[in-house]
Amino acid sequence: MALNHGGRLIEASRRYGIAEDDWLDLSTGIAPWSYPVPEVPAHVWARLPETDDGLIAAAADYYRARADAITALPGSQFAIRELPRAISAHSGPGRVGVPAVGYAEHGRAWAMAGHEVVAYDDLPGLFTLVETLDHAVVISPNNPTGERADIESLCALAGELDRRNGLLLVDAAFADCNEGLATRTLPANALVLRSLGKFFGLAGLRLGFMIGRGRMAVAVAEQLQPWGVSHPARWIGRHALVDRAWQAAQQSRIDDAARSLTGLLNRYFSQQAVTPVGLFVSVFFDRDEQAGRVHTALAEQAIWTRLGDNGRWLRFGLPGDAPAAARLEAALNEIARRGLC
Incomplete structure (x- = not known):
């Protein structure tokens, strides 16, 4: 359902x-x-997309991340669904901390992949649980509670989870309108999801990004079909990301x-x-x-x-x-x- x-x-x-x-x-x-989309050239509709089109470089600059850590996705929802499956396939199901109030697709995806979902009320609550968890999801800022996690808290959570080879997933879909998130400073076992749809008003474009370089980021990226992000989406996204x-x-x-x-x-x-x-x-x-x-x-x-x-x-x-x-x-x-x- x-x-x-x-x-x-x-x-x-x-x-x-x-x-x-x-x-x-x-x-x-x-x-x-x-975002006022300029006229899309005819060749963008006619040709298959290519990965060296400048989109990743634009995203790296906008999100303050390394270009080699960024994967373009057909919406961040893709990673929300595929990451729990990839972890189950790699290391089996585990215990996952998920916000009790927040974007509910997270808990649904982890449960459907066989993981035990443990709800937490807020970040202090997550810190009390983290030693009992294999993985955790933080939504920052949380939709709808507005709770935000600073970089120090995220690094501390990721460090604790790393002791059990666990992963921290940070859903930062609404972070454009706040202090932002310098992902270069996050540990290797943290994955960050960003969305072009919210701030840019382009939800119908279905374009998002996964930022991370660990094995699970690779596993999620491998689930992308060839040309998984359309050529028009890549072209429009690049223009939006560089328009300061x-x-x-x-x-x-x-x-x-x-x-x-x-x-x-x-x-x-x-x-x-x-x-x-x-x-x-x-x-x-x-x-x-x-x-x-x-x-x-x-x-x-x-x-x-x-x-x-x-x-x-x-x-x-x-x-x-x-x-x-x-x-x-x-x-x-x-x-x-x-x-x-």
């Missing part, structure tokens, strides 16, 4: 009887401003929108934990079913949010312009009038 994620507007349209084009979709952590002027403007847009959204949500959910995480803001509720009621009330007004799997949090993506922000505020005002927030 597929896990629940953001998006899925077609399903929402059917459920609530609202036309797909009428929705304000705030359910994902994808930037509402996409656009990146600076994008960061400014995100910062401004995140501040405005955080302020708006704090006004309506002053009794809840409102957590800004760059490309989205999470609201954690202390009363059962309140998040679900707010989610439904917003959906009835054609505003789509992400309801947490445990029913205790909502994730709000950034409104892309002033009319979208005003529409959200009007909807929140209506549900406040009804006593739901």
Whole structure:
């Protein structure tokens, strides 16, 4: 069975009887401003991709990593699925620490590969468990909790796991909007996943990167089919990664929108934990079913949010312009009038 994620507007349209084009979709952590893709040359569509096209060099510069440690992927989800399988095939199943609240595909992938998944609540909790684990997953920043791991913590975790030939997987899909992650300083038993889809607003491109040089990085890369990343994706990705002027403007847009959204949500959910995480803001509720009621009330007004799997949090993506922000505020005002927030 597929896990629940953001998006899925077609399903929402059917459920609530609202036309797909009428929705304000705030359910994902994808930037509402996409990189302005230049016209793709005809030869990019006609020819098979090549690996010496400058994409890896651009990624190495952008992610501050060694070029020989970077593998381009058809989305970071590829490595999330393949890494647990590769480890099972290489050394057998083990005990894996995975965030109790976070991107749920991690736990699913490890469990399906035969590993014992051990949930942890936060990084201090992981440190208390790490001596009993073979491998661990850290999401930094975490989606939806916003927890971040600094480089010292990641190195310490990787060092402990290395004593048992274990691996640390760092999912840094949302790291563009924070302090970043200098992967050159991570140990060899750490793998880092990066995504082009979130910050650049190019989720449909399906382009991500795995950064690491250990045997498991090689094992995952070997699962790629020939020409596993399309030529257009590589071409567009290279242009986006080197466009520093656009990146600076994008960061400014995100910062401004995140501040405005955080302020708006704090006004309506002053009794809840409102957590800004760059490309989205999470609201954690202390009363059962309140998040679900707010989610439904917003959906009835054609505003789509992400309801947490445990029913205790909502994730709000950034409104892309002033009319979208005003529409959200009007909807929140209506549900406040009804006593739901």
